[in-house]
Amino acid sequence: MSTFKDPSAVSSYQQTAQAKVPGMAALHRMTHILLAESVPPTGEVLVLGAGGGLELDAFAKAQPGWRFVGVDPSLPMLELARETLGANTSRVVLVEGLIEDAPMREFDGAACLLTLHFLDPDTRLQTLRGLLQRLRPGGVLVIAHHSxxxxxxxxxxxxxxxxxxxxxxxxxxxxxxxxxxADKLPAISEEDEAALLEAAGFTEVELFYAALSFRGWVARRPLFIGPGEADKVQG
Structure with missing residues (x-):
C-alpha cells in the first residue's frame, strides 16, 4: 500500500476513488444506516483504513453525536482525512498504524471500506479478529472491497x-x-469472505452491497461468547 504515501496518488485519491467505486456515496450512506443499528446517538465508531476521510466525513455529517477513531498506515492519507473533516476533526482521533495500533476498548460499531482486499487471507483473518476484539457485544462491523x-x-x-x-x-x-x-490484489470469493468473518467470530454475516468487482458485508459480534469461541475474541 505504498501507493498511498505517494503525494500525487494522495492528492488525487478522493476523485479517483469516487470514479472507480460504483455508488460510493450510496455505499457510505448504507454503511451509516447499518452502523446506526448498533451505534447509539452518542456512540463511538472505529474506522479502519480511514485515510482520505470520505467515510468519516459522511458518518460525522449524518450523526452529529458520534465520535470516531480513524486508523490508517499512511500519514499523508490521514492528513487528507483531517482536511476533509474540517470542523468535525474535533470529534475524530486519527491514529497512524494498523488494527493493532487502535485503542483496545469496546466500540459501538466499526467500518473497514476499500481496505481488506490488500491483505492476504491470514493477515485479513487476524485483522478481523482485531476488529472483533474492539467491538462491544452486539456491535456491528461493515466491510466492503474487491471480492x-x-x-x-x-x-x-x-x-x-x-x-x-x-x-x-x-x-x-x-x-x-x-x-x-489481478496480480497483486489478494482478493477472494464471496464465499471465502463470509467464511473468514465467521472464522474470526462474527455472526449474522449478510451481503448488503454488490457492484461489479466490489462486495460489502455487515456482521455482528455475538452478544454471548461460548467457551469454544473465546479463543477467537482473544486472538
Whole structure:
C-alpha cells in the first residue's frame, strides 16, 4: 500500500476513488444506516483504513453525536482525512498504524471500506479478529472491497475498469492496470469472505452491497461468547 504515501496518488485519491467505486456515496450512506443499528446517538465508531476521510466525513455529517477513531498506515492519507473533516476533526482521533495500533476498548460499531482486499487471507483473518476484539457485544462491523473468485478476477476487474473509464472502453493503460491489480490484489470469493468473518467470530454475516468487482458485508459480534469461541475474541 505504498501507493498511498505517494503525494500525487494522495492528492488525487478522493476523485479517483469516487470514479472507480460504483455508488460510493450510496455505499457510505448504507454503511451509516447499518452502523446506526448498533451505534447509539452518542456512540463511538472505529474506522479502519480511514485515510482520505470520505467515510468519516459522511458518518460525522449524518450523526452529529458520534465520535470516531480513524486508523490508517499512511500519514499523508490521514492528513487528507483531517482536511476533509474540517470542523468535525474535533470529534475524530486519527491514529497512524494498523488494527493493532487502535485503542483496545469496546466500540459501538466499526467500518473497514476499500481496505481488506490488500491483505492476504491470514493477515485479513487476524485483522478481523482485531476488529472483533474492539467491538462491544452486539456491535456491528461493515466491510466492503474487491471480492471475486480467483479464476474470474480478470473479467471482474476489466468490468470495474470500464466503469471508471470515460467511455467504458479499455485502452492499453487500463489493461496494464487491470493486469497489475489481478496480480497483486489478494482478493477472494464471496464465499471465502463470509467464511473468514465467521472464522474470526462474527455472526449474522449478510451481503448488503454488490457492484461489479466490489462486495460489502455487515456482521455482528455475538452478544454471548461460548467457551469454544473465546479463543477467537482473544486472538
Amino acid at each position: 471475486y473468485a480467483p479464476e474470474a478476477r480478470l473479467r471482474w476487474l476489466r468490468r470495474s475498469a470500464a466503469f471508471a473509464s470515460i467511455d467504458g472502453v479499455l485502452d492499453e493503460r487500463d489493461e496494464a492496470s487491470v493486469a497489475v491489480m
